[in-house]
Amino acid sequence: xxxxxxxxxxxxxxxxxxxxxxxxxxxxxxxxxxxxxxxxxxxxxxxxxxxxxxxxxxxxxxxxxxxxxxxxxxxxxxxxxxxxxxxxxxxxxxxxxxxxxxxxxxxxxxxxxxxxxxxxxxxxxxxxxxxxxxxxxxxxxxxxxxxxxxxxxxxxxxxxxxxxxxxxxxxxxxxxxxxxxxxxxxxxxxxxxxxxxxxxxxxxxxxxxxxxxxxxxxxxxxxxxxxxxxxxxxxxxxxxxxxxxxx
Amino acid sequence: xxxxxxxxxxxxxxxxxxxxxxxxxxxxxxxxxxxxxxxxxxxxxxxxxxxxxxxxxxxxxxxxxxxxxxxxxxxxxxxxxxxxxxxxxxxxxxxxxxxxxxxxxxxxxxxxxxxxxxxxxxxxxxxxxxxxxxxxxxxxxxxxxxxxxxxxxxxxxxxxxxxxxxxxxxxxxxxxxxxxxxxxxxxxxxxxxxxxxxxxxxxxxxxxxxxxxxxxxxxxxxxxxxxxxxxxxxxxxxxxxxxxxxxxxxxxxxxxxxxxxxxxxxxxxxxxxxxxxxxxxxxxxxxxxxxxxxxxxxxxxxxxxxxxxxxxxxxxxxxxxxxxxxxxx
Numbered sequence: 304x305x306x307x308x309x310x311x312x313x314x315x316x317x318x319x320x321x322x323x324x325x326x327x328x329x330x331x332x333x334x335x336x337x338x339x340x341x342x343x344x345x346x347x348x349x350x351x352x353x354x355x356x357x358x359x360x361x362x363x364x365x366x367x368x369x370x371x372x373x374x375x376x377x378x379x380x381x382x383x384x385x386x387x388x389x390x391x392x393x394x395x396x397x398x399x400x401x402x403x404x405x406x407x408x409x410x411x412x413x414x415x416x417x418x419x420x421x422x423x424x425x426x427x428x429x430x431x432x433x434x435x436x437x438x439x440x441x442x443x444x445x446x447x448x449x450x451x452x453x454x455x456x457x458x459x460x461x462x463x464x465x466x467x468x469x470x471x472x473x474x475x476x477x478x479x480x481x482x483x484x485x486x487x488x489x490x491x492x493x494x495x496x497x498x499x500x501x502x503x504x505x506x507x508x509x510x511x512x513x514x515x516x517x518x519x520x521x522x523x524x525x526x527x528x529x530x531x532x533x534x535x536x537x538x539x540x541x542x543x544x545x546x547x548x549x550x
Numbered sequence: 551x552x553x554x555x556x557x558x559x560x561x562x563x564x565x566x567x568x569x570x571x572x573x574x575x576x577x578x579x580x581x582x583x584x585x586x587x588x589x590x591x592x593x594x595x596x597x598x599x600x601x602x603x604x605x606x607x608x609x610x611x612x613x614x615x616x617x618x619x620x621x622x623x624x625x626x627x628x629x630x631x632x633x634x635x636x637x638x639x640x641x642x643x644x645x646x647x648x649x650x651x652x653x654x655x656x657x658x659x660x661x662x663x664x665x666x667x668x669x670x671x672x673x674x675x676x677x678x679x680x681x682x683x684x685x686x687x688x689x690x691x692x693x694x695x696x697x698x699x700x701x702x703x704x705x706x707x708x709x710x711x712x713x714x715x716x717x718x719x720x721x722x723x724x725x726x727x728x729x730x731x732x733x734x735x736x737x738x739x740x741x742x743x744x745x746x747x748x749x750x751x752x753x754x755x756x757x758x759x760x761x762x763x764x765x766x767x768x769x770x771x772x773x774x775x776x777x778x779x780x781x782x783x784x785x786x787x788x789x790x791x792x793x794x795x796x797x798x799x800x801x802x803x804x805x806x807x808x809x810x811x812x813x814x815x816x817x818x819x820x821x822x823x824x825x826x827x828x829x830x831x832x833x834x835x836x837x838x839x840x841x842x843x844x845x846x847x848x849x850x851x852x853x854x855x856x857x858x859x860x861x862x863x864x865x866x867x868x869x870x871x872x873x874x875x876x877x878x879x
Contacts, residue, residue: 351654393735434742
């Protein structure tokens with residue numbers, strides 16, 4: 304958000320997490336105005352899971368509210384913050400329906416899957432990350448990018464190691480994985496390495512939140528995925544001026 | 551059927567399972583105690599982990615082989631069984647939420663973290679019980695990410711795996727996974743867990759009383775049948791080659807797991823579940839234990855190398871300063 308403001312891009316935060324607590328940037332659209340997890344849990348006696356699913360089903364039943372909220376921002380950049388529960392992406396078609404609807408409302412949609420770098424200690428864990436990203440994203444059927452976050456917390460020694468995840472060489476990856484898994488998963492490692500090689504959307508982009516260039520890099524990838532900027536109309540001089548994407 | 555043939559057949563086909571089952575049915579004598587087995591129940595919210603655990607608990611009780619039950623879900627309201635160790639005794643989830651101003655997920659994660667700090671005490675208790683119990687069942691929090699992608703979840707899993715044969719039981723909500731795309735997503739996630747834990751994997755297709763797991767078995771056995779089902783359901787075409795490659799990955803993945811259809815409600819499939827657990831334990835001994843020991847050895851070697859390196863540097867410093875006073879100011 305900071306970066307977008309700095310480059311004078313009109314961007315809005317849409318919060319879709321009914322259990323969210325606090326924000327650094329006040330969201331322009333907030334699902335908690337429609338419904339909150341707390342209320343659902345209190346009034347209907349659901350636990351945190353059931354409550355979350357109920358909130359989303361409620362949202363699905365009240366889509367005109369969402370359409371209205373988003374209607375003013377048709378030409379702008381929207382960042383939708385979604386809850387982390389993977390069941391919402393795999394077992395229940397809610398997120399998928401939402402993505403479709405956004406597309407129907409003429410929004411270009413890209414999914415950004417974030418994974419913490421802390422857990423990527425070796426190639427086996429990296430493969431685990433790739434698999435979980437694919438599990439979530441395959442259901443949404445929208446262009447997506449995978450981002451490895453908290454790179455600022457990674458020690459220098461590890462960072463060198465991690466470069467091979469961002470520019471993957473399938474042969475090396477498969478070998479690495481064989482080493483860390485003790486040779487049991489040889490064919491499986493090969494299959495996954497091939498998957499990573501064939502589909503760039505499966506590999507990760509590093510994100511160091513303290514590094515402006517890193518943020519810009521990730522943003523430009525997201526832009527590419529949705530072809531942002533191609534059909535921008537020139538704005539009136541007294542409005543915010545859009546910076547042409549000329550990285 | 552002739553009784554004698556029926557009795558012999560299982561022994562001929564699967565000696566280890568039959569033997570283990572016999573051991574389970576007849577309480578082991580002092581001389582031949584089978585090694586304890588850790589079973590970690592993992593699954594998406596609503597898959598029926600806890601209900602299945604209760605069914606397994608009841609089954610083992612019937613066979614005089616009562617398991618040791620550990621509950622690691624801090625947010626569950628009521629458990630259908632009496633847990634021997636319950637995280638809720640150590641950590642008050644609601645209090646954690648209010649004290650640290652956390653939402654429900656943060657609350658569960660922090661509760662798990664707090665519990666992990668006491669893990670050595672827990673393991674001590676478990677070790678004592680290991681003399682008299684065979685199965686140790688661990689129920690994990692409802693939100694799967696909290697266990698599989700957290701530091702504390704990893705610590706708990708690794709500690710268990712290093713102590714005794716440990717098997718991951720991945721519980722699947724069969725009715726909800728009946729669509730090919732959801733099935734694939736679910737299996738991909740299972741694959742992710744396999745890579746993370748690197749332990750023998752058993753997929754339990756739960757709720758077979760509602761929807762039979764035959765479709766799942768077909769899709770796992772016949773790669774092309776799955777592809778056909780997938781193509782029939784999906785109308786978007788840009789994902790197809792990606793889906794195809796993912797199917798290839800899954801096809802390989804299936805060779806690394808065993809699957810069983812169960813119903814926690816009716817008890818169907820439970821004996822088969824335990825037979826497959828025994829297979830998994832054998833796999834643990836054959837493949838995972840050596841790998842774990844190798845990793846532990848690698849770590850020890852690395853530590854020793856590091857110490858040697860530090861010592862060498864220290865010696866170097868000492869020699870260059872020739873034992874003179876060094877000004878640290």
